[in-house]
Amino acid sequence: MTDTSTNDGGLADAVAIKNYLGPYEAWNFGLGKAYAFPAYRGDDVRFLSALAEHPEPQRPHSLLDSVASDGHGMWLPTVWGKEDDVALRFWPIVVENRSDDGIAPDSLALNLTEAMPSDPIGEARFRMAFPVEEEAMHRHARRMTADPDWKPDTGVGTGDGPKRTINVLGVIDDGIPFAHRNFRAADGKRTRLEFCWLQSAHKKEGQDHPSVLFGREFTRETIEQLIAKHPEDEDALYAEAGASDQQFGSGAAINRLATHGSNVMDIAAGSNPDKGHAPPEETRLIAVQLPNTYGWDTSSFGKDMYMLSAVHYILERAERIAEGYGVKDIRVTINISYGFSAGRHDGEGELEAAMDEIVAKRRQLGRPTAIVIPSGNTFQDRLHGEITSGHLGSGSFEFSWKTQPNDLSSNYLEIWFPDQLDPGDFDLEVKGPFGKISAEMALKPDPSYQHGDPRNFKSIQLDPPHQGDAIGQISLDNHRKSGRWRVLIALAPSEPHDPALPAAPAGEWKIVLSRGDVAPRDHEPIYLWVQRDIDLEPFLTGSRQSYLHDDDYRLVSEKGAEEESDQPDSNVKRFGSLNGMATGATTLVVAGSRPVIGSRFERGELTASTFSSAGKTASGPAVGGVDCTARADRSNIVPGIVGAGTRSGSYSSVQGTSVAAPLVARRLSEAFARCSDQEIKSAEKDNYLPIVQSIALSDQSVEGRARLGEFLVI
Missing domain, CATH: 3.40.50.200 (Peptidase S8/S53 domain)
Structure with a gap:
């Protein structure tokens, strides 16, 4: 069944709202609200949080001065830059929800608009986050938080050791x-x-x-x-x-x-x-x-x-x-x-x-x-892929996205077009398992959305007899009006927490991207990324990871080990799987590694941990890269690194690039303590890696550098 309705989760009622809300907000607060995590589902959420992006840099004092004067509608948490009067485009904010009808896209947008009037700020964008629990919020706090009652430790620097820079x-x-x-x-x-x-x-x-x-x-x-x-x-x-x-x-x-x-x-x-x-x-x-x-x-x-x-x-x-x-x-x-x-x-x-x-x-x-x-831990998780102009040679390309049974959380697939590639002559079709669900959308923005990023929405609905029950959403947006277009496909859980809710069938979903006659025939790759959806053991969310599937993707090498190279004929890729937070210009990105033989790790005889995510090896739009590596596993059979437990004297072992990064942070802080201002300034352009004591890696192959960077930090 092809959905030709205009069901957009209630967003049509909010098209006149000036402040931008994106596709994740549209799903979690609109069409997919019933499936959201408990913090979003309730109608009694009092304090909303968001990252606000302004067209022009704003100073914290002027930002608060522009807030409506009828009570405390918006607060800034503790922020840096007040003393230096620093102007920034991005600010974290907390907004009071004054709606009596809970949270929906229209009331959400109204709360944000009333809290931050457009004049003189202009048209702001908002990236919503989990609400602040009422028991944690100091709702009667002043617009600026108080100074802490703190004094320096008089015992610091009184020892006999070498004097270092605090x-x-x-x-x-x-x-x-x-x-x-x-x-x-x-x-x-x-x-x-x-x-x-x-x-x-x-x-x-x-x-x-x-x-x-x-x-x-x-x-x-x-x-x-x-x-x-x-x-x-x-x-x-x-x-x-x-x-x-x-x-x-x-x-x-x-x-x-x-x-x-x-x-x-x-x-x-x-x-x-x-x-x-x-x-x-x-x-x-x-x-x-x-x-x-x-x-x-x-x-x-x-x-x-x-x-x-x-x-x-x-x-x-x-x-x-x-x-x-x-x-x-x-x-x-x-x-x-x-x-x-x-x-x-x-x-x-x-x-x-x-x-x-x-x-x-x-x-x-x-x-x-x-x-x-x-760098991330998703190298082997099949969460990244690409569609090249060659894949679209016949005019369309179909790929598979598999969702799992007994999944209590929503699943998300993002399709990112390269910079300045207009998707206006592309169409997208989503086909559910067993060929019983289908939704199509022309990748053109809806002109009724006159403010914010150009965007469009389409619901994915069940077949009769449940026709009209939405179990997913397709959206298109020109992200941050930057020239990069994104398609987001959101699917309901395969096993919702409430058995009365319609479920998105588990299994193989087929996504078809079709190119019209006007679309360019030669372009950089279109990237696919599946959102991580693991169940972190302490939280027991019931999440199960969805993933991309391709018959040409090889899981195991000819020697019986985990395959660690990409297959040219597969659209599912390991390289390019880098942490989505690790591609900024000012971040130092650390991969995880383990010894090849015994104690020779310190000599640079190492290999990447099999989970350690990597940058790209081929040309195309940048996805960031790895700068260096540190130990994330004790050996190939003893995983993880030992560190402290929550009580003094206790220990724990954690595996992942998460334990490689803090060692580099430690070595960098040691370098900050001993190095001169001139040494630090000269290393700034490389995010200070040159002042960290490290070993140059011998593997300078394209794949080696994409996985490990150029240096080992020990």
């Missing part, structure tokens, strides 16, 4: 064990963690002017007081701190024996007293614990505001550390061991562009700033 190492992750002994000074009492922000912890009552807009902040003094009060019982410590409260009905990660964040932060900044390691007191630590909801949706949707506000927070608190310790132009390293699989992969996605902007601004002020990001 710098800041920030970690953004989950389940941060901020009282862990590995983050303390040599005396075991003073912590090196100057600031810690738990973004989704329930707010502390009675704070008239809090230092953070949502969640809780702990300064070094507060952490030390908690340690002194609970020297032997960290369970009681975290309970008193409010760190172990449930958030959105999900248990706090810190209550587990080990977390991703405990391992990552230990690799980046830990100092194990059992091994006699002297803690590097010149490196002052800042940590941001992301909300539990961050792990619900492993696609890129729902993260941007929290991530950008975490970067702002680290940079803002770093300026306070600089003032307190008397350090000019303090050097900052931030480790972000997260990512997603889809997106533009050219550095111009919203979050990447926002991080590039703020890093570039700080560097322009003469303050060294580095962000370290893993």
Whole structure:
């Protein structure tokens, strides 16, 4: 059955709304709202969060001055740049939902429009994120958060060791064990963690002017007081701190024996007293614990505001550390061991562009700033593909996308056209398993959407007797009006949480892209990316990963090992699978590797971990690249790297490029402590990799460099 209706999930009612909402918002708050994660489904969501993009740079004070005066409709979290009056295009915001009818595309757009009037800001775009839980939100906070009650540690720099430059190492992750002994000074009492922000912890009552807009902040003094009060019982410590409260009905990660964040932060900044390691007191630590909801949706949707506000927070608190310790132009390293699989992969996605902007601004002020990001873990997951002009030689190309049974979450496939290739003479058809569902859309924008990115929407509906029940959405948008067009196909779960909801059949979905007579015959590849949809064990979301399928794709090599090269005849690709957050101009991208033989890793005798994502090997639109590699596995049979658990004295093992990146962040912070201003400035154009102690890799083949970069950091 071909859907010829105009069902667009209710977006037609909002075409007059000036502020832009994208295809993910249209699905999660409109047509697919019933399938969304719990934080989106309810009609009682009070505080919405978003990454706002403005046509022209805005200063934080002028941004807030432009807000409507009828009460607190919009807030900024802790942001960097107030003292220097920095103007940025991207800002994290929280908006109050004043609708009595819950959240739908029209009410969502109205809330955003009322909170941020277009004059003088102009037409803003919004990338929505998970809402802020009411128990975490300081709704009566002033437009600007208060200064924290913090003083520098007088014990820093008083030892007999070599004097090094005080710098800041920030970690953004989950389940941060901020009282862990590995983050303390040599005396075991003073912590090196100057600031810690738990973004989704329930707010502390009675704070008239809090230092953070949502969640809780702990300064070094507060952490030390908690340690002194609970020297032997960290369970009681975290309970008193409010760190172990449930958030959105999900248990706090810190209550587990080990977390991703405990391992990552230990690799980046830990100092194990059992091994006699002297803690590097010149490196002052800042940590941001992301909300539990961050792990619900492993696609890129729902993260941007929290991530950008975490970067702002680290940079803002770093300026306070600089003032307190008397350090000019303090050097900052931030480790972000997260990512997603889809997106533009050219550095111009919203979050990447926002991080590039703020890093570039700080560097322009003469303050060294580095962000370290893993390359990703999807090399073997069949989440990336391409359609070449040769594939379309007959006028159309059909490829397969497989969804799995018992999947409780939505699935997303993005199709990205190369820069300036107008899809107006292309058509798309989506055919469900068993040939019983079909939806078609001409890839032309709908002229009724007069504001925001040019876009169009089409629903995917079930056959009779359930005709009219939408189980998916096709959309087209000119992303950020940049000349790059995206098609997004969103499908409902194959097993919705509510059995009464219609399900998208599991199995092989066929996607047909057809080219008209006017379309160019020779163009760069059209890229395919499936959003990551894994079930992170602590969150038990019931997600199952969908993937691309091609009979010419080889899973196993002739020797019986996992295949690690692409097949020329297959449209499914391993190379180009890079983390969608790792293609910005200012990020240092780290792949994962393991020894080939025993202890020869330190000599550069290594191979890429089989999961470690890679850049491209062929010409075409840029998708970013890997800069260097670090150890992610102990051997081919002993996976992962050992790091700290959530309690002092405990250990855990985590596998992935997530544990390679923090080692590079650690080595970079060490370089920031010892190098001269001139050395650091000269390395800035290469995101400071030249000042990190490393070994040049012997494998300089195209595939070798795409997977491992040029250097090993140990």
